[in-house]
Amino acid sequence: MLEIDSLSIGYGEKVLIREFSLRLEDGECVLLAGRNGSGKSSLLRTLAGMQRALKGSFHCSAASIFVPTGTIRVKGFSVLDFLNTSSAKQARWGVSFDDKASERSYRAMELLRILELADRDISTLSDGEFQKVCVASALARLVTAGSGISEGLLLLDEPSAFLDVDASAVLLETISDLAHSHGLTVLFSSHDIYAAMKYSDRVLSISSDGSICFSGRGEGEKLSALGRAFKHIIM
Structure with missing residues (x-):
């Protein structure tokens, strides 16, 4: 379980995500959506303890593990x-x-x-x-x-990056199944928002003004949250 209380994210005086509060339950798989530069990676790094929040606090009841993109590979391993x-x-x-x-x-x-x-x-x-x-x-x-x-919080930054459509669907379905069957809390970002929405329970979207919209579980509610972040492509 993850509880966020009046959290603001950014760098120096630049605010990327304005003050928000929410709660993610055990066994939930949540899509983090927003345009490039909206603060998705910054939010994940903050929740992993790798970046200081501008304001507010958060608490996770179990271990939190961050999986970044762009990890360096070392030949010989x-x-x-x-x-x-x-x-x-x-x-x-x-x-x-x-x-x-x-x-x-x-x-x-x-x-x-x-x-x-x-x-x-x-x-x-x-x-x-x-x-x-x-x-x-x-x-x-x-x-x-x-x-x-064991229960835990997985923070995944673009887990399906570099995968083709079929492989991406398999991976996202596997992650969603693991969350539901083992009580993991998963927060993951993705550019393939329609495919990712299919395998998410709810959507956490970041609007261009830095506000947060956290959807319910219905498809219409998830689409509405995506529309807040991608008004130029979602009607």
């Missing part, structure tokens, strides 16, 4: 190596590991359906394959001793 060294149960993009790391990593790869990539050098992966590996590294940090998934 297999996918399993990468997952092992980034699967520490920490709130940020970790680099340490323990003797249970491989067990957690294999379980995460199984959930993302990428077991066949385990021994591949990460430098040889396509952009889409590597994006799935990055999401798997976040899941690995939530795998429990019994191979279950």
